[in-house]
Amino acid sequence: MYTPDDRERVRADLIAAARVDPRIGGGALTGSASVGREDRWSDIDLAFGVVDRSLIQAVLEEWTARMYERHGAVHHVDVRSGTWIYRVFLLANSLQVDVALAPQTDFRAKAPTFRLLFGRAGQQPSAEPRGNEDLLGYAWLYALHVRSAVARGKLWQAEYMLGAARDSLLAAACRRLGLPASEGRGMDQLPREVTDPLRAALVTHLEPEEIVRAFGVVIDRLGAEIRETDTALATRLGPALRDLLASTRAAVAV
Numbered sequence: 001m002y003t004p005d006d007r008e009r010v011r012a013d014l015i016a017a018a019r020v021d022p023r024i025g026g027g028a029l030t031g032s033a034s035v036g037r038e039d040r041w042s043d044i045d046l047a048f049g050v051v052d053r054s055l056i057q058a059v060l061e062e063w064t065a066r067m068y069e070r071h072g073a074v075h076h077v078d079v080r081s082g083t084w085i086y087r088v089f090l091l092a093n094s095l096q097v098d099v100a101l102a103p104q105t106d107f108r109a110k111a112p113t114f115r116l117l118f119g120r121a122g123q124q125p126s127a128e129p130r131g132n133e134d135l136l137g138y139a140w141l142y143a144l145h146v147r148s149a150v151a152r153g154k155l156w157q158a159e160y161m162l163g164a165a166r167d168s169l170l171a172a173a174c175r176r177l178g179l180p181a182s183e184g185r186g187m188d189q190l191p192r193e194v195t196d197p198l199r200a201a202l203v204t205h206l207e208p209e210e211i212v213r214a215f216g217v218v219i220d221r222l223g224a225e226i227r228e229t230d231t232a233l234a235t236r237l238g239p240a241l242r243d244l245l246a247s248t249r250a251a252v253a254v
Helices: 004-019 053-071 133-151 155-176 192-201 208-229 231-253
Strands: 024-030 044-050 073-081 084-091 096-103 114-119
Touching: 004 024, 004 044, 004 053, 004 096, 004 114, 044 053, 053 073, 053 084, 053 096, 133 155, 133 208, 133 231, 155 192, 155 208, 192 208, 208 231
Parallel strands: 044 096
Antiparallel strands: 024 044, 024 114, 073 084, 084 096
16 A cells, blocks of 8 residues: 555656656646645646647657556556546556646646646636536436336346436536536535435345335435426426336336
8 A cells, every 4th residue: 555655756756757858848736636635545646738749659658668667557547538648557556646648739727626837838718617407417318227227137237327327416416516526526525415315325235126216216316406406307307207217116016
């Protein structure tokens, strides 16, 4: 298990290497450390702008070699978002290190958790605030798949879809209340009147009746969350959600 000192040594080495690399035009600390919320369990999040996009692959390969040779990486995975590439490393001591590279022209804050350490970064583009209606839409879409999976006897898939519906519902509540909505980051900050009823939406054993019981809780709370956002939408969706639950129950009763 890594220690905070281990984490700081790796981070300091990577930042020092980036500062003297002429291909890198700017470096930033991202994630919890950039806003003073780093704790014992935090990972390392760094982002760098590469002055010539044709050099990104070469920089990535050299940094990957550095992570394996100097810092004990045992595996890595890439996550892409537009022109950004996030290479996520797992070290032997279980420390996660995220290194993001972007063309210098696109190197800018993508979230409030961005603190420029050196060089330059572009201005964060203005964006229209997003509502939570899309997340509510995902919730009922996942709920539809709960019904079909239950009816087909695919209980693992049904449980997966039920969890996805519940998580989309919680994310919608986060967005409504101004909390981080992605990857569960704001869920533990939700008020208890939102989270406590959803405790009953956790599946305790993989049987059709148990899945349908938990599904009933999700449908009930989804209707409540939609009413908090848009009463007209809740009125339109209400009959469909009730039919969805009734037909799922009927599929189990057959």
